[in-house]
Amino acid sequence: MSSNSPHIVIAGAGSVGCYVGGRLAHGGARVSFLARERIQNDIDLHGMKVSDWQGYSANLDPSSIEISSHDRILKDADIIIVSVKSRDTLAMAQTIKRSGNTTATIFSFQNGVGNVAVLKTELPEHTIMPVMVPYNVLYTPGSKNKAAHFHCGTEGTLFCQNDSASETLMLAAQQAGLAMEYKPNMVNILWSKLLLNLNNPINALAGIPLKQQLEDKHYRKIFRLAIQEGLAVLRSAGINPGQVAAVPMGLVPVVLALPTFLFKRVAQKMLAIDPEARSSMWEDLQNRRPVEVDYITGELVKLGQQVNVPTPVNSKLIELVKTAHAMGQGSPCIDSMTLLNQVEAEQSHV
Ligand SMILES: NC(=O)C1=CN([C@@H]2O[C@H](COP(=O)(O)OP(=O)(O)OC[C@H]3O[C@@H](n4cnc5c(N)ncnc54)[C@H](OP(=O)(O)O)[C@@H]3O)[C@@H](O)[C@H]2O)C=CC1
């Protein structure tokens, strides 16, 4: 790391933040982590390992990692990467404000479409931009002789706004071999990613890995119905979803409708994932933490109400995930036929 390297601070060191931060640090960037005490203790004690499904793996020694639960770590940051769940965005914005930093460029590495606006309202002096995170990251806490492990289990490229303010981050990503691409219209990209995230509740309710879930034709049908609703809402709202998957968004329902043997072939890219990778919503549900569903599926349902397009399938999925969270027993592991019957019953009422 050169002495004039930009100082990058990960604001909310969890799955995404530690994976991205760990990779940037391993690539030579100066990275610090703002974390909760439990993550700080885990990394201080065991160090950090970052790896991906293609065999990339790097270990960071605890002595090389600057990690703290105190907001003073943000003070001299040049770049702040916000990687908290959406419910914590406002609190994180207030933490950044309290730190006294008024100049850092802030990037939201979050799902959902509302986080940048929340950050901008609290932090009007800063340049704030979204980055789309396409892949799943799983955190396995450290233990004796094992580092805290952040594993990226699916393929994909980070997308950021084609803007001069992204250049420093882009350079750090390139040096780290972390795939990142410029996109001209991140609003369309975020909505498109939100459509893919309509699968998060399905995966959380199914309680099985993404690969196994996508290989089941009934779960695929539920995902297809959810995306079709989403596409109808976006069409009415005049939003043209950008391409974030191997095929244009409009074709995703067609691919999902294929018989399983054909789907496996055509969607090879979609299925280029670790057999154990799951959605972040499953992780939250399983760990009895609040789910991000209002900020993802909920945003679509809200937009649907504004443009008068019904969203019974997605509304039902929200209800089921919230019920499961309230029960506090992790994923209810609803089998695909039962879940399909439930959402189709809802659809027939409209
Ligand atoms: N995980 C994944 O695979 C993917 C996630 N995403 C998106 O990325 C974003 C981040 O997700 P993910 O990495 O899973 O989230 P995590 O919950 O794993 O990580 C966020 C971390 O930030 C901590 N945190 C929250 N507020 C503060 C604060 N004020 N100060 C310090 N630490 C704080 C949280 O602690 P605590 O829980 O105790 O509040 C948690 O440890 C979300 O929007 C998610 O949807 C996108 C693609 C994939």
Ligand SMILES: CC(C)(CO)C(=O)C(=O)O
């Ligand atoms: C990577 C993906 C799409 C996996 O479901 C995700 O965004 C998440 O887990 O929240």
